[in-house]
Amino acid sequence: GAGVSQSPSNKVTEKGKDVELRCDPISGHTALYWYRQSLGQGLEFLIYFQGNSAPDKSGLPSDRFSAERTGGSVSTLTIQRTQQEDSAVYLCASSPTSGSPYEQYFGPGTRLTVT
């Protein structure tokens, strides 16, 4: 079946501009995660959605970052007034709630470059 998809695959933007990154999780997966990974670094947790519960936003680095998940499916991560330190690969993952709920399936990521 279809895996997690993300768009765009690459995004180059100028400092100060806003960007929106999209994630389409695997159908039926109720948990959705956003991470970012800087070059040569590990994954940094950003935000987590689980069903209709309030999202866990504890990893968002600043108030310039926000995310929403509409209809329990597609999610959008928005970065306002981008800075050069926002340059990274942004990864989305989804996870089922039955069976092994913590196994995460990742999308290919969006590579963001802020110039």
Add this chain to the structure above:
Amino acid sequence: RKEVEQDPGPFNVPEGATVAFNCTYSNSASQSFFWYRQDCRKEPKLLMSVYSSGNEDGRFTAQLNRASQYISLLIRDSKLSDSATYLCVVNKDGGFKTIFGAGTRLFVKA
């Protein structure tokens, strides 16, 4: 102290070697543990879950030591295709939020 710590490596081993990685975690309430594999410029993919009794999947063996709060991954008979970064993953506080280690790089050489 980081919540999940791994030796970054790199581990350079010849084909056929046995190699082991350890990972320590700080939260004793953690319930679920995993090893993921990440190839260069690719997304992470689940390698295996780690069960309390230890588990094996072909050449790969995972162990959990709750008392010392570490998990391990053993790779036997290393293949060139095993070259990757191995990520230790721990769920936080028994919930869905998971913490990834920074990864251990493995290079298997002919």
